[in-house]
Amino acid sequence: MRDLGAGFKFLLEGQRWVARHGKQFGFGLLPGLITLVLYVGALVALGVWGGDFVAWATPFADDWSSPWQGLFRGLLTVVLFALGLLLSVVTFTAVTLLIGQPFYESLSEAVDRDVSPDGTAPKSGLPFWRELWVSARDSLRIVVRALLWGVLLFALGFIPFVGQTVVPVIGFFVTGFFLTEELTAVALQRRNVDLRARLTLLRARKTLVWGFGAPLGLAFLVPFVAVFLMPGAVAGATLMARELLGEETGDRAADDREEEGAAP
Numbered sequence: 001m002r003d004l005g006a007g008f009k010f011l012l013e014g015q016r017w018v019a020r021h022g023k024q025f026g027f028g029l030l031p032g033l034i035t036l037v038l039y040v041g042a043l044v045a046l047g048v049w050g051g052d053f054v055a056w057a058t059p060f061a062d063d064w065s066s067p068w069q070g071l072f073r074g075l076l077t078v079v080l081f082a083l084g085l086l087l088s089v090v091t092f093t094a095v096t097l098l099i100g101q102p103f104y105e106s107l108s109e110a111v112d113r114d115v116s117p118d119g120t121a122p123k124s125g126l127p128f129w130r131e132l133w134v135s136a137r138d139s140l141r142i143v144v145r146a147l148l149w150g151v152l153l154f155a156l157g158f159i160p161f162v163g164q165t166v167v168p169v170i171g172f173f174v175t176g177f178f179l180t181e182e183l184t185a186v187a188l189q190r191r192n193v194d195l196r197a198r199l200t201l202l203r204a205r206k207t208l209v210w211g212f213g214a215p216l217g218l219a220f221l222v223p224f225v226a227v228f229l230m231p232g233a234v235a236g237a238t239l240m241a242r243e244l245l246g247e248e249t250g251d252r253a254a255d256d257r258e259e260e261g262a263a264p
Contacts, residue, residue: 003207003208004208004210004211005211006243007207007208007209007212007213007240008211008212010211010212010236010239010243011211011215011232013235013236013239014111014232014233014236014237014239015232015233015236016232017111017232017235017239018107018232024110024231025231025232027103027106027107027231028100028104028107028230028231028234029228029230030103031096031100031103031104032226032227032228032230033227034099036224036226036227038095039092039095042084042088043081043084043085043088046084050084051074051077054073054076054077055073058072058073083150086150086154086171089220089221091146092220092226093179094143094182095139097139097183097185097186097234098135098136100230101135105131107231107238108186108187108190108234108235108237108238109190111234111235112187112238112242115242115249116247116249117248117249121190122191123190124189124190124191124192131189134189135185138195139182141195142178142181142182142195145178146175149178153167153170153171153174172214172217172218173210175213175214175217176209176210176215176216176217177206177209177210177213178213179213179217179233180202180209180212180213180216180237180240181199183234183236183237184198184237184238184241185198186238187237187238187241187242188241188244191241191245193245201244201245202244205244208240208243208244212236212237216229
């Protein structure tokens with residue numbers, strides 16, 4: 001339970017960090033706004049033409065009598081939109097991080113320099129195009145894993161009582177885990193920690209990960225909230241990455257450096 005609270009604390013600390021660094025917060029909003037516009041457009045298109053797609057995909061129901069045809073296709077349309085909404089929540093972070101790679105790399109490095117006792121931030125040593133490729137490849141792998149979990153949970157949702165109570169709770173924890181993986185990847189990739197090693201780190205501290213990612217996933221259900229929380233989420237995930245790797249974090253390192261700079 002201590003790790004659960006610690007994970008939530010990292011989330012809050014990340015939001016406080018960007019609140020104190022307005023410039024980093026402003027730059028960090030841009031990728032989320034771009035992704036939001038793209039996702040809203042896709043969901044609107046799904047809402048408008050989803051029924052037509054379902055009708056095209058179920059020609060065997062053309063001869064069904066009323067009201068069964070309408071009920072069947074209406075249910076499938078709702079299911080299709082719900083699945084699209086679930087995928088948008090799960091993939092929002094991955095797409096935003098991919099679009100905003102330079103912004104979030106800069107933000108994460110600033111956090112590292114701010115809290116590191118020696119004022120430095122790790123560097124991967126890779127060229128930008130290589131970092132972008134690694135990020136896109138790993139994000140795709142995570143999205144595929146998340147999609148498989150989403151399909152499984154969706155199927156379990158049809159189980160009476162369990163599907164309406166236990167499954168949604170499991171879904172939030174699963175979503176939180178994958179959100180945390182994507183966010184901590186920004187800092188861990190700069191330390192040349194590959195995907196398999198990252199997953200091992202996160203699985204070893206599941207309650208810490210859930211404390212950070214589950215409430216964030218819940219907040220991300222509201223698109224505008226997701227946009228405004230993303231910069232702080234990246235900052236908090238960087239702090240969590242340092243904790244996972246056992247790196248020393250000087251809580252007052254930044255204040256000490258400011259005092260040294262101000263000293264005559």
